[in-house]
Amino acid sequence: MSELQELVEGVYRDLKSHIGEGKIADYIPELAKVDPKQFGIAVATLDGGFHVVGDAETSFSIQSISKVFTLTLALGKAGDTLWTRVGREPSGSAFNSIVQLEYEKGKPRNPFINAGAIAVADLILAGHQPREAIGEIVHFARFLAGDDSIAIDHEVAKSEAETGYRNIALANFMRSFGRLDHPVEHVLGVYVHHCALAMSCRQLARAGLYLAAGGNDPLLGNRVVSRERARRINSLMLMCGHYDGSGDFAFRVGLPGKSGVGGGILAVAPGKASIAVWSPGLNEYGNSQVGAAALELLAHRTGWSIFGS
Template sequence: MMLKRDVDLKAAVEAAWAAAAAHRGEGKVASYIPALARVDPMKFGIAVVTRSGEAIVAGDADEAFSIQSISKVFMLALALNRIQAMLWERVGREPSGSAFNSIVQLEVEKGKPRNPLINAGALAVTDAVIGDGSPDEAVAALLDYLRSAGDDGAVLTDDEVATSESEAGARNRSLAYFLSAFGNLRNPVEDVLSAYFRQCATAMSCRQLARAGLHLAFDGRDPVTERAPITPSRSRRINSLMLTCGHYDNSGDFAFRVGLPGKSGVGGGILAIVPGEASVCVWSPGLNAAGTSLAGAIALEALVERTGWTVFA
């Protein structure tokens, strides 16, 4: 990581904001549930949190949005803490090359999802987090993780979103029953879905989410609180999975353009990790075809252009 040490981070964040501004409103806002559909497409927020815990922000960085699939990253951390490498008997770690909700490979590969960051894999991960407990406990564990890692108790589930997700959840239900048919869910399908829809409905701001991801930039240990929710080895591997699989069939393109581990959510958020340096969260609701925030990705490109941040140099 060759940081241009003289970089003015505040200027870089403003440059990112400026680069993205013209692209706000482009792309397609997720519309399968009312709560997502009615979000203002012109919203844009960015927060960069560095080693000191300081946040450099711009735009709507303090407005909570639905983190959606970004929750998969933290559930993965919880599952690895809970069942360790046994997780990999149930979920692969290869890019799928397919859409987030594709079921094709799941049939060909007999119910073992390609990786924990596509929907099918995330359902198996959530099932592992539930373990012998309840869906409520799994959701509580996620909220605890996010609050502790982000050093901020104000992280909540948006119950309206969760309810809507469930009502519109036929495709995820199909995936979950498919997993169940192959014995790859230990808990009742509706229990797993209940936790899954709620984890996706977690509401956080860019500032909160960047802060909560900071430990992933420092080998699993938060440089401010010194809390280490995960081991160095797991932190690195979560980053590797974000880089290779974090954007479904857009993962390669994201790595090519941005050069950092990242995870997108259909709420328009992207969490990106700069190992050894910082954690970044951008938010803008308009999505590209693969469900990644269009203006968000442009902002990240501008940010790494200014800062020299990349894992590839």
């Protein structure tokens, strides 16, 4: 057994008694059905190694982690003109807050809060029907993970669409300021479907490798994005990837990361590895409670924090 595999298994062992802690995102009815007593870790290294433990092969709803992939796609389409639509600052507010959006005249603070991701979905829709835009996002996730089995959980998408009143309000508010180019129902259709992507920790860690390798897929040798763009995406993940808990995550873990209310977190150790953790119970910020604790231990024991060991 490799030293890294032993380390990953040690983190799992040390947190095993905490599995099930936190509160499931029961405001999305389909997510409320998920067994909270699950916990997986996957670490994908640049040399092609995979180090997994627990429920790392179980698919779950990645929710807002998908915003990393849609941001990458949108930057590929629009380049830096994207930043005329959405900001690059931490929000300091809840992920679905409407107060800040009103104060800032419909321009979202960053692409990872709900309003920002809705603006990104609007940009991806340009020249496409919603079904085509959704297909492009799924295809991109499959390409990054090297796995054509990745798909949308349509029950989760339906559940989110039927109960997402706050997102409907955010999108209509943005449209009232002229911030959306397409019909609200089309934009939200793209948004809820990409949030309903289902992936395992192993697939997610593989998909994030391009951000750990300066924009390259280190296993296939393909360039996904430029080195500068990968750096910028990582910086946004560090500042904004955990909503109003982003500062605390940076303080404790010290890695760029993006969480989702399905209980997953994708974290990047630049030049070293891509890490995915999953445990459905959330803390007060809407981030996986056990997953964040696992990343804190992992960053400490590997010395991978970008701020030094």
